[in-house]
Amino acid sequence: MQKKKAIDRFRLPPGTILAEKYEILGRLGRGWEGEVFDVRELKTGVERAAKLFYPQRNRGNRAVRFHARKLHKLRHCSVLIQYHTQETIDYRGQQVTLLVSELVEGERLSHFTNANSGKRLSPFEGLHLLHALSAGLEQIHDAGEYHGDLHDENILVRKKGLGFEIKLLDPQNLGPSAAGSRREDVCDLIRIFYDLLGGQRLYAAHPPEIKQICCGLKRTLIFKKFRSGGQLRKHLEQMSWE
Numbered sequence: 001m002q003k004k005k006a007i008d009r010f011r012l013p014p015g016t017i018l019a020e021k022y023e024i025l026g027r028l029g030r031g032w033e034g035e036v037f038d039v040r041e042l043k044t045g046v047e048r049a050a051k052l053f054y055p056q057r058n059r060g061n062r063a064v065r066f067h068a069r070k071l072h073k074l075r076h077c078s079v080l081i082q083y084h085t086q087e088t089i090d091y092r093g094q095q096v097t098l099l100v101s102e103l104v105e106g107e108r109l110s111h112f113t114n115a116n117s118g119k120r121l122s123p124f125e126g127l128h129l130l131h132a133l134s135a136g137l138e139q140i141h142d143a144g145e146y147h148g149d150l151h152d153e154n155i156l157v158r159k160k161g162l163g164f165e166i167k168l169l170d171p172q173n174l175g176p177s178a179a180g181s182r183r184e185d186v187c188d189l190i191r192i193f194y195d196l197l198g199g200q201r202l203y204a205a206h207p208p209e210i211k212q213i214c215c216g217l218k219r220t221l222i223f224k225k226f227r228s229g230g231q232l233r234k235h236l237e238q239m240s241w242e
Contacts (some may be wrong), residue, residue: 004094006056010035017042018098019087022050029108029153031170033057038103048084052091052098064097066173071101074143079136079168104167106156113152113196120198123210129157130193130213131236132164137185137229140171146181148172150188152195179227186226187219209241 009030016024022039025047029036034053041048053063064086071083082102089096113119121129133155140147149172156167174181194214197206203214213235215221226232 004055007054007091007094007096010052010091010096012037012052018050019089021087022048022100024050031153033063033170039100047103049081049101049103050098051101052089052096055094055096058097061097064099067099067171070145070171070173074140074145074171077136077139077143079139079166080171081167081169104156106158106165106167109152109155109157109192109196112157118198120202121196123197123206126193126196127210127236128162129164129166129196130189131233132166133189133192134186134229134233134236136166136168137189138233139229140168141182141185141228141230144178146171146174146178146185148174148181148185150185150192152192155192182228183223186229186232187222189229189232190214190222190226191217207241209239212239 012018012024012027014024014026018024018039021042023042025038025040027035028038028049034051034057036049036051039048039050040046051067058064068083068086071080074080075082081104084100084102086097086099089098113121137147137150147168149170150168154169156169158165174184190213194203194217197203197210203211206214213232215225226235
């Protein structure tokens with residue numbers, strides 16, 4: 001039997017119909033597991049997001065089951081997208097599973113940061129964003145779960161007054177230690193904050209309050225100080241400035 005060629009890209013232009021239910025409007029993003037498209041339900045006209053998984057990244061439908069179950073378990077966490085359903089389509093002779101979820105507004109954090117002067121945020125703005133992110137992460141951690149893959153391409157942001165509305169995309173399955181994974185989430189979040197403010201190039205010039213959060217990116221210090229998103233959020237709300 002001839003081995004099927006791995007799919008590394010879905011060539012699906014706008015107007016393509018998926019599962020006789022959804023019309024593709026455009027591509028939203030691409031990652032290791034697959035690609036996400038903006039789609040419209042044919043019967044209702046409602047726009048959704050559809051993630052198509054590369055078959056070689058979804059053996060036995062394991063990746064799809066993980067994502068669907070985790071999003072369902074955390075459906076009360078406003079920081080995550082809401083899962084709706086799944087479908088199966090044939091793409092070039094291979095069965096491809098897609099997950100349909102709500103379509104959320106916002107831009108990827110990487111794009112948002114690059115649009116700012118110097119491609120960075122001010123400490124004031126960065127702290128407000130960190131607060132929104134830590135409060136969102138707190139919802140997930142309080143449910144006994146973790147995100148597992150926080151970086152600036154997995155975060156959608158919208159400015160709202162002095163603050164931000166955020167969504168965290170693509171939670172992952174890292175292994176059996178949920179407590180350890182929650183600490184990794186916090187470490188990843190602080191690294192994102194560090195990079196938002198200009199990284200190593202500007203770190204020495206930051207006030208001590210910023211350095212007390214970043215801990216020089218020393219993981220043992222971060223783990224000792226912040227074990228969850230909630231602890232980081234409380235620190236930000238109670239911190240004092242010299």
